[in-house]
Amino acid sequence: xxxxxxxxxxxxxxxxxxxxLSHILLTRAGFIDQASVGSFSFLPxxxxxxxxxxxxxxxxxxxxxxxxxxxxxxxxxxxxxKTERWQTFDALFKLKGxxxxxxxxxxxxEEIISPLAAKYVFSYKDLPFYLFQIQTKFRNELRAKSGIxxxxxxxxxxxxxxxxxxxxxxxxxxxxxxVYSKIFKRCGIxxxxxxxxxxxxxxxxxxxxxxSESGExxxxxxxxxxxxxxxxxxxxxxxxxxxxxxxxRQEKSIEVANxxxxxxxxxxxxxxxxxxxxxxxxxxxxxxxxxxxxxLMGAVVEINNDKKGIIWPEEITPFDIHLIAIGKxxxxxxxIYDDLQKNRFEVLYDDRRDISAGEKLAEADLIGIxxxxxxxxxxxxxxxxxxxxxxxxxxxxxxxxxxxxxxxxKC
Amino acid sequence: xxxxxxxxxxxxxxxxxxxxLSHILLTRAGFIDQASVGSFSFLPxxxxxxxxxxxxxxxxxxxxxxxxxxxxxxxxxxxxxKTERWQTFDALFKLKGxxxxxxxxxxxxEEIISPLAAKYVFSYKDLPFYLFQIQTKFRNELRAKSGIxxxxxxxxxxxxxxxxxxxxxxxxxxxxxxVYSKIFKRCGIxxxxxxxxxxxxxxxxxxxxxxSESGExxxxxxxxxxxxxxxxxxxxxxxxxxxxxxxxRQEKSIEVANxxxxxxxxxxxxxxxxxxxxxxxxxxxxxxxxxxxxxLMGAVVEINNDKKGIIWPEEITPFDIHLIAIGKxxxxxxxIYDDLQKNRFEVLYDDRRDISAGEKLAEADLIGIxxxxxxxxxxxxxxxxxxxxxxxxxxxxxxxxxxxxxxxxKC
Numbered sequence: 001x002x003x004x005x006x007x008x009x010x011x012x013x014x015x016x017x018x019x020x021l022s023h024i025l026l027t028r029a030g031f032i033d034q035a036s037v038g039s040f041s042f043l044p045x046x047x048x049x050x051x052x053x054x055x056x057x058x059x060x061x062x063x064x065x066x067x068x069x070x071x072x073x074x075x076x077x078x079x080x081x082k083t084e085r086w087q088t089f090d091a092l093f094k095l096k097g098x099x100x101x102x103x104x105x106x107x108x109x110e111e112i113i114s115p116l117a118a119k120y121v122f123s124y125k126d127l128p129f130y131l132f133q134i135q136t137k138f139r140n141e142l143r144a145k146s147g148i149x150x151x152x153x154x155x156x157x158x159x160x161x162x163x164x165x166x167x168x169x170x171x172x173x174x175x176x177x178x179v180y181s182k183i184f185k186r187c188g189i190x191x192x193x194x195x196x197x198x199x200x201x202x203x204x205x206x207x208x209x210x211x212s213e214s215g216e217x218x219x220x221x222x223x224x225x226x227x228x229x230x231x232x233x234x235x236x237x238x239x240x241x242x243x244x245x246x247x248x249r250q251e252k253s254i255e256v257a258n259x260x261x262x263x264x265x266x267x268x269x270x271x272x273x274x275x276x277x278x279x280x281x282x283x284x285x286x287x288x289x290x291x292x293x294x295x296l297m298g299a300v301v302e303i304n305n306d307k308k309g310i311i312w313p314e315e316i317t318p319f320d321i322h323l324i325a326i327g328k329x330x331x332x333x334x335x336i337y338d339d340l341q342k343n344r345f346e347v348l349y350d351d352r353r354d355i356s357a358g359e360k361l362a363e364a365d366l367i368g369i370x371x372x373x374x375x376x377x378x379x380x381x382x383x384x385x386x387x388x389x390x391x392x393x394x395x396x397x398x399x400x401x402x403x404x405x406x407x408x409x410k411c
Numbered sequence: 412x413x414x415x416x417x418x419x420x421x422x423x424x425x426x427x428x429x430x431x432l433s434h435i436l437l438t439r440a441g442f443i444d445q446a447s448v449g450s451f452s453f454l455p456x457x458x459x460x461x462x463x464x465x466x467x468x469x470x471x472x473x474x475x476x477x478x479x480x481x482x483x484x485x486x487x488x489x490x491x492x493k494t495e496r497w498q499t500f501d502a503l504f505k506l507k508g509x510x511x512x513x514x515x516x517x518x519x520x521e522e523i524i525s526p527l528a529a530k531y532v533f534s535y536k537d538l539p540f541y542l543f544q545i546q547t548k549f550r551n552e553l554r555a556k557s558g559i560x561x562x563x564x565x566x567x568x569x570x571x572x573x574x575x576x577x578x579x580x581x582x583x584x585x586x587x588x589x590v591y592s593k594i595f596k597r598c599g600i601x602x603x604x605x606x607x608x609x610x611x612x613x614x615x616x617x618x619x620x621x622x623s624e625s626g627e628x629x630x631x632x633x634x635x636x637x638x639x640x641x642x643x644x645x646x647x648x649x650x651x652x653x654x655x656x657x658x659x660r661q662e663k664s665i666e667v668a669n670x671x672x673x674x675x676x677x678x679x680x681x682x683x684x685x686x687x688x689x690x691x692x693x694x695x696x697x698x699x700x701x702x703x704x705x706x707l708m709g710a711v712v713e714i715n716n717d718k719k720g721i722i723w724p725e726e727i728t729p730f731d732i733h734l735i736a737i738g739k740x741x742x743x744x745x746x747i748y749d750d751l752q753k754n755r756f757e758v759l760y761d762d763r764r765d766i767s768a769g770e771k772l773a774e775a776d777l778i779g780i781x782x783x784x785x786x787x788x789x790x791x792x793x794x795x796x797x798x799x800x801x802x803x804x805x806x807x808x809x810x811x812x813x814x815x816x817x818x819x820x821k822c
Binding site for chain 1: 416417418419420444446447448450451452453454455457458461476478479480481482483484485486487489490504505506507508509510516523527530531540542547549551552553563564
């Protein structure tokens, strides 16, 4: 992509009245734009990151036998009445349409997937199975805040699992934990698996909390074994349930995911049952596993940055390489650009002519693409380019003929 | 994918009270499920097709310099008031949230993209550019009908173009026409470019209409030159505006896309302007180009089917190959399955044991994957498989060692 054609603008100063660091950086660097309070547009740079996160999540869900589907955001109120959440779910957006019909905008999909599954499950032979979607959710938030960390509309992955027994659910629940840790690692952050309030079925659920000053949550982390507990339930535990230590530190954090054992809470009202080996009817046992993709993107920026701007982790950088041309070396720069693209690297090529070297580099730091290649008259004299990782200070001279090899090996 | 694990069920008989052929077939074959009237879930098979259509559309949009973004579905009513469409757009879903704030659920995004562009466009040097998204739209339809052909929620690609002059818009508008034809061809259908009602800016717009008995539109097609006109404006034309013939045939059709010259209709209220070469401020000239992905999927099924079921066109078939094992040949079938997957073919492998050959084949016809390979004790005797394209009658015997070569060459 030619930077001269890319739809973006960077801002030297942050817009007024925004506080969260990720909100400031993503706005200044041209990744997101606030359409109205609590709802954002993802601009080309931001969209690229979002899709990379999406692909990581999809890959990991498929690796644990998740089958992808897509459920609607808008449904008539009937299903929400069946679970009584039409009345009790505070953040449910309700609306009226033609013919005075009432609808809900789904903030979560238990009310949709349970009756769907009920049409497809008959026998224990149909179990277990795992369905997920990556889809837009809506929450009627009183206060949207912190940019894409808390919005009224957000992109979420929700996975639902269906089991013949609690034991089978328990096994899968543990598996998900490992997969989530892997997803966060690939996205460049660490999140504490945190004990949290349960629902009606199980005493506890788990949240995945990334430590950050912009976070709205508070967690207590055992100093000895790193077991984490959400503040909401901390008073139940004087000592660490894992290692019995009394020594906790307090951290502010962002909830990037949560997992619940739903048990039969939703299978009962929707008559989701199966015949076991003895021919007896049993309710299906369910689990649900959320992960906020747009929020995760915000959390990544909260955690991966320096004074100059964002530092994108390699797997979710908007482009693999930021190629920056300085001075009158158009032909040579274009050759490198073409070569890199032919080798399937995603390249943002700063081809702009009226911009100073200093400005280009400052902008590159703000945008934060993980690898940068600079070509100038000076480097050309040595048949070389300068190469630098955004997260490192070290700049190296690299022979042009070795670029491909170097990047393949070091990426 | 093992068919024994795939989340689907086929129905021998169509559900009651559904009429459109695509609705019947997609439901019977386990591609979609009605969540409530006018809103559907895409099950694993259906989701795969939808994503393939999405990828084709994305590829073609990028080929004409489209940059992908993602705008919100939910916005506060302010922007819709600015164009007065808050009152005049009939099918606009309106809702109230916390603090009595009013929101719109976007059926289209001129009201969002115009103020967004206004933040990024300053000079003629910033023009032209093209932004698109593939995103969920909402319409407050009085009557949702015909399955995924008319729903309250649907997946749409909307592209917006921004120009310094009407002439530049005109050029791009023509280019889009060619790209749309290519998209429909890749998806296995033909759509007439059809003259239709314009907006306030231009006298006419164009719709892309696929001929089908389930269509809600009526078009008139010139018998001589195939120029097409929507019924809504047919009375303005006694003879064909292209070849002057008086001879038209009438067809029922499905509108799968529409394109509009917006001109300055939206740039004026949102102050979207640029400085031209003489330093004078001018309003940006806009075009918008919609394409309904979920509806296109429905139209494809309306047009590509036979008595036995769906016939998926090769580029959007849910799997490349339906591998069907008949009889006690598990080991050999699995070897072929593994080999095909190693060669990056997407394979649905019917590994089920308690299902008769006839039942398997009938189901395969209903699902409609474009290429089928059958392995049985009989074919194994000849070290072969049977291979058949869904759209052809011809069944051929093919040596197992030649499968890879054959499929690579013939696909």
